[in-house]
Amino acid sequence: MKKKFLIMAATLGLGIAAAGCGSAASGTSTTASTTTAVTTEATTAATTEAATTQAATTAAASTTPAASVTTITEAEAKSASVKHAGFAESDVTFTKVEQDLDGTVKKFEIDFVNGDKEYSYEINMETGEIIKSEVENVND
Numbered sequence: 001m002k003k004k005f006l007i008m009a010a011t012l013g014l015g016i017a018a019a020g021c022g023s024a025a026s027g028t029s030t031t032a033s034t035t036t037a038v039t040t041e042a043t044t045a046a047t048t049e050a051a052t053t054q055a056a057t058t059a060a061a062s063t064t065p066a067a068s069v070t071t072i073t074e075a076e077a078k079s080a081s082v083k084h085a086g087f088a089e090s091d092v093t094f095t096k097v098e099q100d101l102d103g104t105v106k107k108f109e110i111d112f113v114n115g116d117k118e119y120s121y122e123i124n125m126e127t128g129e130i131i132k133s134e135v136e137n138v139n140d
Contacts, residue, residue, distance in 0.1 A: 071126050072108075072125060072127075074108060084133060091114055102122075107124055120136075
């Protein structure tokens, strides 16, 4: 924006100086040419500035990681944990299903009960890998 102002001011100054020299007819012609040049330069500067802004925005968007990339769903994580424990989903009662961030690893934390045992799982949200599994007696 400052660049456009400086270019316009300099060109206007040249136009005024040129208008003072020579006959009235040639001064008018020079001023009209100068005004056209100023308009063209201002338009070019504005177009260049807009293109630069667009390129910066595009570059930022392409390097920004996706906000919440989940390659497995909550239902898939629940199913994987129950299957790993050797049950059908109808055989268990889920007591906890949450999403968590452990450092940079996004995970599901899933707890369920079957009989007198509680099963706890941590499942990587992006890969579906079981990070951790534990079994405890409910009475402990």
